[in-house]
Amino acid sequence: MLIQIRNLTKIYKVDSIETPALRGINLDIERGEFLTIAGPSGSGKTSLLNIIGGLDTLTSGAVLYENTDITKISISRLASFRLKQIGFVFQAYNLINTLTAVENVEYVMLLQGVDVKTRRQRAVSMLERVGLGEYIKRFPNEMSGGQQQRVAVARAIAAHPKVVLADEPTANLDSKSGEALIGLMRQLNEEKNITFIFSTHDKMVMDKAKRQVFIRDGEIQK
Amino acid sequence: MFTFIKIALRNIIRNKRRSLITVSAVGFGLGALIFIWSFVDGAHIQMIENYTSLLTGHIQIHSRGFNQREQLEINISNPQEIINIIEDESPLVEASPRIKAFGLISSPEYSSGIIILGVDPLQEIKVSSLHKRLKSGEFLDEAESNEIVIGESLARNLNVSLGDKVVIMSQAFDGSIAAGAYYVKGVLDTGAEEIDKSVVLIAYDAAQELFVMPDRASEIVLRLENVENSPAEALKFRQLLSGKGLEVLPWQEISPILKQWIEFDNGFIWIIVMVVMIVVAIGILNTVLMGVLERTREFGILLSIGTRRRQIITTVAWESLFLGVIGSLIGLCIGYFLSVYFGTAGIDLSVFTQALSSFYMEAVIYPRLSLGHLLTSMALVLFTSIIVSVYPAWHAANLKPVEAIRSI
Ligand SMILES: Nc1ncnc2c1ncn2[C@@H]1O[C@H](COP(=O)(O)OP(=O)(O)OP(=O)(O)O)[C@@H](O)[C@H]1O
Ligand SMILES: [Mg+2]
Numbered sequence: 001m002l003i004q005i006r007n008l009t010k011i012y013k014v015d016s017i018e019t020p021a022l023r024g025i026n027l028d029i030e031r032g033e034f035l036t037i038a039g040p041s042g043s044g045k046t047s048l049l050n051i052i053g054g055l056d057t058l059t060s061g062a063v064l065y066e067n068t069d070i071t072k073i074s075i076s077r078l079a080s081f082r083l084k085q086i087g088f089v090f091q092a093y094n095l096i097n098t099l100t101a102v103e104n105v106e107y108v109m110l111l112q113g114v115d116v117k118t119r120r121q122r123a124v125s126m127l128e129r130v131g132l133g134e135y136i137k138r139f140p141n142e143m144s145g146g147q148q149q150r151v152a153v154a155r156a157i158a159a160h161p162k163v164v165l166a167d168e169p170t171a172n173l174d175s176k177s178g179e180a181l182i183g184l185m186r187q188l189n190e191e192k193n194i195t196f197i198f199s200t201h202d203k204m205v206m207d208k209a210k211r212q213v214f215i216r217d218g219e220i221q222k
Numbered sequence: 223m224f225t226f227i228k229i230a231l232r233n234i235i236r237n238k239r240r241s242l243i244t245v246s247a248v249g250f251g252l253g254a255l256i257f258i259w260s261f262v263d264g265a266h267i268q269m270i271e272n273y274t275s276l277l278t279g280h281i282q283i284h285s286r287g288f289n290q291r292e293q294l295e296i297n298i299s300n301p302q303e304i305i306n307i308i309e310d311e312s313p314l315v316e317a318s319p320r321i322k323a324f325g326l327i328s329s330p331e332y333s334s335g336i337i338i339l340g341v342d343p344l345q346e347i348k349v350s351s352l353h354k355r356l357k358s359g360e361f362l363d364e365a366e367s368n369e370i371v372i373g374e375s376l377a378r379n380l381n382v383s384l385g386d387k388v389v390i391m392s393q394a395f396d397g398s399i400a401a402g403a404y405y406v407k408g409v410l411d412t413g414a415e416e417i418d419k420s421v422v423l424i425a426y427d428a429a430q431e432l433f434v435m436p437d438r439a440s441e442i443v444l445r446l447e448n449v450e451n452s453p454a455e456a457l458k459f460r461q462l463l464s465g466k467g468l469e470v471l472p473w474q475e476i477s478p479i480l481k482q483w484i485e486f487d488n489g490f491i492w493i494i495v496m497v498v499m500i501v502v503a504i505g506i507l508n509t510v511l512m513g514v515l516e517r518t519r520e521f522g523i524l525l526s527i528g529t530r531r532r533q534i535i536t537t538v539a540w541e542s543l544f545l546g547v548i549g550s551l552i553g554l555c556i557g558y559f560l561s562v563y564f565g566t567a568g569i570d571l572s573v574f575t576q577a578l579s580s581f582y583m584e585a586v587i588y589p590r591l592s593l594g595h596l597l598t599s600m601a602l603v604l605f606t607s608i609i610v611s612v613y614p615a616w617h618a619a620n621l622k623p624v625e626a627i628r629s630i
């Protein structure tokens with residue numbers, strides 16, 4: 001089992017007002033899954049993905065990656081865990097504005113210590129793979145939202161992660177580009193056997209997933 | 223590393239307007255600092271030059287103890303031998319022996335206490351500018367031994383003028399009474415009241431005779447090619463002449479007041495340095511902090527995908543350093559060209575300084591660019607730009623990824 005989530009709870013506390021966002025989530029995810037976490041606004045999708053991605057702390061429970069509980073490791077080990085194992089695609093504006101498409105894709109590999117030639121090669125072929133071979137020298141503000149999201153997917157994949165986490169990657173796209181993006185992710189999932197977990201509240205998008213998990217008020221619905 | 227530098231540079235370029243304003247502020251600040259420092263240095267050099275060339279010289283050599291107690295008994299025997307040693311070592315240094323004694327001068331009507339200087343007319347004109355400060359008459363001339371040059375105020379007090387006879391009385395080296403009659407050959411107007419009312423000049427040969435001290439001198443006055451080398455040259459000659467019972471003093475030790483005054487002025491420069499550093503600090507801090515706050519989301523993404531805190535800090539520090547470097551280069555050019563241009567053209571302050579102008583200050587100041595001060599100014603500006611990046615860099619590096627990403 002790649003990821004095991006056990007009795008996960010998350011309570012936000014702002015000015016002594018407690019908001020329970022996740023109330024005891026249990027979820028097993030296997031390598032190579034193409035999984036969507038679907039639910040209405042405020043249901044806890046972002047909270048769950050942030051915790052799975054090691055970006056936020058939980059209130060109780062455990063998140064095991066191949067039996068290692070990432071909620072128990074130090075901040076700096078967590079950063080290098082994210083760097084090596086997880087690719088992130090956020091809702092929008094994922095890219096570094098001052099770097100070109102190819103430089104953005106190279107960036108994570110640079111942090112990983114991949115040598116210049118290899119990372120340039122991998123970045124270019126990834127961008128070609130996501131259909132942006134012509135756009136490698138473009139800066140983010142010279143590309144459409146859909147193209148930017150595809151660069152973000154290329155960046156996540158090129159670094160060879162075990163899991164790609166995508167929080168509403170299609171929310172800022174029109175339905176055609178959104179479906180195309182999910183289609184692309186699905187192809188990459190099959191080609192490279194990379195696990196994808198993405199959230200959405202869009203029916204069309206969730207139907208493209210191999211497995212759907214519904215969440216409401218911080219609980220998984222059976 | 224290179225990628226972080228690239229990100230920093232491109233952020234500067236992206237915010238053209240803001241960066242331009244910042245580097246201009248840094249540039250003008252540094253340029254002004256370099257120029258002001260050159261100006262003050264130029265004024266100081268002029269002041270030192272005028273002051274030392276009037277009477278003091280750049281370096282004085284005495285028998286040990288003379289500077290403390292100016293007595294005739296403390297004198298140098300065989301001064302010519304010492305002058306030869308110095309001229310062999312440094313052919314371009316000018317040297318002149320003097321006899322210095324206290325005495326009384328009398329005209330038929332009045333008398334006054336004075337300092338008697340016995341100077342070698344041919345050598346004296348190479349080490350001091352007394353001969354250029356004549357109000358009337360002429361400077362001493364070696365051949366004649368009964369001529370005297372006196373200050374303007376003294377001439378007035380004694381009620382004598384050119385050609386009149388005065389009598390000098392003092393005590394000779396051997397204890398006998400030294401007395402002689404002299405005819406006023408020239409009247410000095412140095413602008414320094416202390417000199418004009420109490421210094422008289424007679425020929426060195428005449429003084430040796432008057433004070434019964436053949437082949438002796440109270441002091442040897444040296445003039446270097448460049449007054450700025452005085453302390454170093456004094457040290458060199460001190461070593462060269464060691465074991466002879468002499469003291470070799472640069473002007474700083476002979477006129478500590480002037481030295482202190484200049485040091486006080488230099489202290490003032492540091493206030494200007496501080497002001498410029500504050501301007502630079504505020505300018506760069508403002509730009510970098512604004513840039514960082516605007517990019518909160520971007521830093522959130524950078525941190526999420528695995529960027530280390532120190533890499534974030536590096537990026538922000540580079541940005542700040544680049545602004546500092548570009549601003550410094552602009553400032554360097556401004557400061558350099560202003561200093562060099564006015565260094566030859568001069569700055570005429572006659573409109574402002576009528577009251578100030580005196581024997582040591584002139585109306586036209588020639589700024590003097592000093593490499594040391596130029597590098598100090600630049601280094602301080604660069605140092606400031608780095609220091610100032612600490613807060614924005616720390617802020618960016620300590621963002622919480624999740625919260626940073628939520629903010630747009
Ligand atoms: N930082 C926070 N501080 C306080 N409460 C929060 C915070 N983040 C989320 N919440 C609350 O937690 C609950 C779950 O929010 P979350 O953002 O995980 O939902 P979501 O499913 O991603 O919603 P959406 O579809 O709108 O993005 C909501 O009630 C929300 O108000
Ligand atoms: Mg959300």
